[in-house]
Amino acid sequence: MKASPTDVLTGIYYIDGDVAAGYGALAAGCKLVAGYPITPSTEAFEAMCRMGPQVGTVFIQMEDEFGSISAVLGAVWSGVKSMTITSGPGYSLMMESIGFGAMLETPFVLLNIQRGGPSTGVPTKTGQADMMQSRWGSHGDYELIAISPDSPQEMFDYTIKAFNLAEKYRCPVMIMSDECVGHMTEKVVIPEADKIEIEPRRFYKGPPEKYLPFSPDPDLVPKIAKAGDGLGLYITGRVHDERGYPVKNEEFKAKYVRRLVDKIRLNKDKIIELKEESTDDADVVVVSYGISSRVAVKGVEIARQKGIKVGALRLVTVWPFPDEKIIDLAKKVKAFVVPEINYGQIVFDVARCCHGQANVVLIPHGGAGVHNPLDISDAIESAAKEDKKIEGVVEFKTRLEKIVFERGLKFKE
Amino acid sequence: MNSIISAFSKGIEKSGIDRKKISMPSDVPFNPDVVKALGVDYFQIPRGRAIAFGTGLKLGNPSLKVVPVAGDLMTLGGNHFVHGARRNMELLIICVNSFVYKKIAGKPIPSTQSAFSPYSTFEEPFNFPHLGNSCGAIYTARWTALHTEELADSVAEALHKHGLSVIEVLAPGPNYYTDIDSIELELLKFYHENSTIKNNEDPKNVAIVPDEKIIVGKFTDKERPTFIDSYNVQHSKILGDKFTPHGGKNG
Amino acid sequence: MAEIRFAGYGGQGIIRSGIIVGRAASIYDDKFSTMSQSFGPEARGGACSSQLVVSESKVLYPYLTAAGILVAMSQAGYDKFEPELSEKGLLLYDEDLVKPKASRGNITPFAIPATRFAEQLGKKIVANVVILGFFTAITKVVTYESMKKAIPDSVPEKAIDLNLKAFERGYNFGLEVLKKQKEPQ
Incomplete structure (x- = not known):
């Protein structure tokens, strides 16, 4: 439409x-x-x-x-x-x-x-x-x-x-x-x-007496209705059956909530959008999203000028998470570098999918600004040089963090 | 609760409004069979959010009659109520007051105990009709589970009001009481002995006070532009032809 | 690539200046430009600034890394942002509002009585557009033609003529200044 x-x-x-x-x-x-x-x-x-x-x-x-x-x-x-x-x-x-x-x-x-x-x-x-x-x-x-x-x-x-x-x-x-x-x-x-392509609403168009508000189509997504159409909607935030009526038993709970998660998980391939660049022969892949991915491109360019084989994976859709993509890349690359404006969130999902096969480096940022591209290129460079396998997520010390720590803001030993 | 629902159903019947056009967002759980019998669209929503959800329903489709049923109205949903009345959103709010706060001489309900106040209650309750009226509601009434006929009449009347109406219904909510079965009959007897009908009473005088009779009745009934009326007037004035009024006259 | 800082106080049209130049560059000059503005209390009356990056390719890093041009419309704005101006940068300022310190490095200062010109044109509020004309002539980050198109997009219809006049005044003054500079002293 x-x-x-x-x-x-x-x-x-x-x-x-x-x-x-x-x-x-x-x-x-x-x-x-x-x-x-x-x-x-x-x-x-x-x-x-x-x-x-x-x-x-x-x-x-x-x-x-x-x-x-x-x-x-x-x-x-x-x-x-x-x-x-x-x-x-x-x-x-x-x-x-x-x-x-x-x-x-x-x-x-x-x-x-x-x-x-x-x-x-x-x-x-x-x-x-x-x-x-x-x-x-x-x-x-x-x-x-x-x-x-x-x-x-x-x-x-x-x-x-x-x-x-x-x-x-x-x-x-x-x-x-x-x-x-x-x-x-x-x-x-x-x-x-x-x-501009617009997805129309999946309205139910059959006979009113046959309508089941939560009876899924083959793609696990049910048809929707609207108030005022005489369908006698019973809609509740309780776990419900196909009619929408509340149910309490284990079996129904499993059935309904399972579908709620599966309709996204099993349609993942159709939902996820990634922007992948030069990951084929990369030693290091930068995984990022939003503004950080844009700033990261600059860091990647600087690292490439130094001769490092670096690829970029941008998560346009962050959720659902592209597990398979990371699992796949983890077999081929030395390390993932993840810049994000927090102290580690998406990086742990990257690490989860790595199964220890590649190193995972977080470039943290406390917020109120974006990453310095030089931090990103430095992190890429050090990740490319690291031949040891390191367990867990490694935190890269950015220029900003170094300044903060030099000023004496450190944890007690 | 059942007596209220049958009174509500009777009220719809009397109003002549098509049941299919009525939506009831409610934080009080209704049995599916009850909803089926009512013939309306029912949404059981998180506690306190009935009025806000209803605001969305009404703005999305102004031809709907939206009747939020609110149990936790004055706690979690207090802000929605106050602002709904201020902007005069066209909603009929059925406020089920289940006596969680101090009511009658320190006893929540005769011969029962509230599960959340085994040592009786001490907090002051709201005077809903007064609160609603002073915030701008155009119709206020209060009835008990005993006054089913009057309640039905109020529902029928308020369904035709353009603006925010509030009907407070005194009834025990099953979740709060330890012994729901034994209270129904005794409760009706209590309401019979301890309530008095005073229509057109100034809502500021209808607070429920220990040892005094509960005043019930239809208190206020006035007219005032609804949110959608004002929205349309304001935008037409400034935007002229660039603006198409929302929802026609029904808003 | 040009990295530009506009600084002044709230109400001078500092943010609008960034928008006009950015619009001229990206819509009419077919370049890429990214404008970011300061928010919060400083944008409501106090010191106020906007930063603009103009580039031939997509702007990746949205903020300034080293300001090449500082346009200062207030002393506070100058004091705050002068230190970030690169050593080879250009300083453009309203000479009645800003008293610059001794020049450092190879920074080239360019002064204009923008507010005075604006007052002569009848409205003090167009001082920022006067300085934009000056900016266009001196820096050549955007073309004269594009600015003439971008200004009407960004101001109320009844103020277009005045703004274009203000722009011309600043632009011509800029050309004169450049001419004088080239002449042997």
């Missing part, structure tokens, strides 16, 4: 990542935005407030983040596409209903412009420390999809993709961007509507 021309603000813009994501959501056909403004995601909300009413998208500033995400879920069950936008503390508040949304197999999009944490952290500066929270933040077993764009243009493109994936797999999709990309202004090209 093509995008509706009335939703697409075709043109060439010079806008920041937040605004681009907002325009992407409009192009994808998002008809309700509910949010509570929080730095540094505010510009996305502002863009939708300004343009939304002109393209038939309703915005509402809710009383809090609980309300925002609940209203989004309500809107989806009323039959429209919906998203919310948040950051930092607001993201934490939304966790309860992210699990609820996953349990109800509700297709919705959440844009998280990550900022420096924990707690209030550094509201106006960047971070990538919500990555594990996006995967495990809500209680219980569930799977979802997370995408990490690296430029305003990608914010536009991948917001549309996020909506498409949400509809296709009936699950929450997180756009795990960050302040750097959100507040970065670049050229963004918004194409004509007929160049």
Whole structure:
């Protein structure tokens, strides 16, 4: 299905990542935005407030983040596409209903412009420390999809993709961007509507009396319905059977929750998008996502000038995690280098898939800035020289960390 | 709880509204058979979020009649209630007050004990109709599980209101009480002896006070633009033809 | 590649300056440009800055590594960002608002009474556009033609004429300054 021309603000813009994501959501056909403004995601909300009413998208500033995400879920069950936008503390508040949304197999999009944490952290500066929270933040077993764009243009493109994936797999999709990309202004090209592919909602179209809201299609994803169609919906966050009725026994619990995770795990190949470059004969592969992957390219270039065989693997979709890809590469390479703006999150998944076959180096960053490309090239260089197998994750001491430690901020021996 | 549901069903019948168009987001668990009998769309949602979820349903499809049923309304969902009333979102809120807070002479319910207050309760409760009214709700009423006819009438009436209506229903919630079976009959007797109907009473006078009769009735009924009305007026004024009003008149 | 810092105080159009030059470079000059701005209390009245990277290829590192050009519109902005200016950098400043220190390294200073020119044109607020004209003439990071297209995109319709006039004023002043520089003293 093509995008509706009335939703697409075709043109060439010079806008920041937040605004681009907002325009992407409009192009994808998002008809309700509910949010509570929080730095540094505010510009996305502002863009939708300004343009939304002109393209038939309703915005509402809710009383809090609980309300925002609940209203989004309500809107989806009323039959429209919906998203919310948040950051930092607001993201934490939304966790309860992210699990609820996953349990109800509700297709919705959440844009998280990550900022420096924990707690209030550094509201106006960047971070990538919500990555594990996006995967495990809500209680219980569930799977979802997370995408990490690296430029305003990608914010536009991948917001549309996020909506498409949400509809296709009936699950929450997180756009795990960050302040750097959100507040970065670049050229963004918004194409004509007929160049934009939109995934239609998987509405049930059969006879009402035969509808089973949680009876899956062969791809494990059930057809969805909307309120007001006379289907007598019974939708609950309790573990339920195909009718949606609550069940308590072990067998049903296993059956339902199994499918909830399997619909993502078994469709992984179709969901995951990676950008892989020169990994074939690489000694070292840099695994990164979002803004770090963009900065990493510069580090990779510097390392190559020094004659090091280095490849790059960019996780465009971070969740589900590309286990097989890492397992495969681990057999061939000497080491993985993982720069991320946190003290180790995705790096542990890389290590998990390595099975000790390759060294894993973390380039940490405490947030409020991005990596120095020289740190990345240095880490690549030292990883390429290391012939010993080292157990666990090795932490690379960046220039910044060295300065901090030289000033005497060290742990007691 | 069952008496409330049958009163609610009767209210829908009386209102003449198509049951298929009614959505009930609720944090009170309903049995699927009950929902089937009601003929509505039912969403059991996390505690306290019924009004916020309902706000999304209504904004997504303004032709729906949305009836959030709230048990944990004034605790987890307090903020949603206050702001829902302020913006006058068109919702009919059925607030099931299950006496977790101090009510009647220190005893939650006659001859029962609350599982969470074995030594009786001491906290002051909210006066829901007053709170709702002062935040901007356009219709407020309170009934008990005994007043099923009056409750049905209020439901029928409030379903046609454009704005946020709140009906408080005094009833025990099964989760809070140790001995639910024995209380039903005694409770009705208690409500009969200890309540008095005062329609049009100023909501500020209807707080539930120990040793005084519980005041029930339809307290307020007024008109005020809904959220969607105001949304449309404001954007039409500024954007003119660039703006298509949302949801037509039904908002 | 050019790395540019615009510095001033909130309300001077510092961030808009970054946007105009960035837009001119990436949309009309067909280059790549990335603009990042300072946020928080400093953007609401205090010291305020934006950084712009203009490049022939995709900008990978979004922030400045060594500022090649500093455009200073306030003393505080100058004081804060002068140290990051590279030794071969260009310093452009409003001579009525900034008193520069003794020049270091091979930094070339260029002064313009931008706010005074703006006042002569009728509105102090266009001082940033005057300095953009000056910037265009001196640095040649963006072309004159592209700037003439980018300015109308970024200002309210009724202010376009005034802004273009301001731009011309700064641009012509810049050309004069360059001409004088070439003449033997």
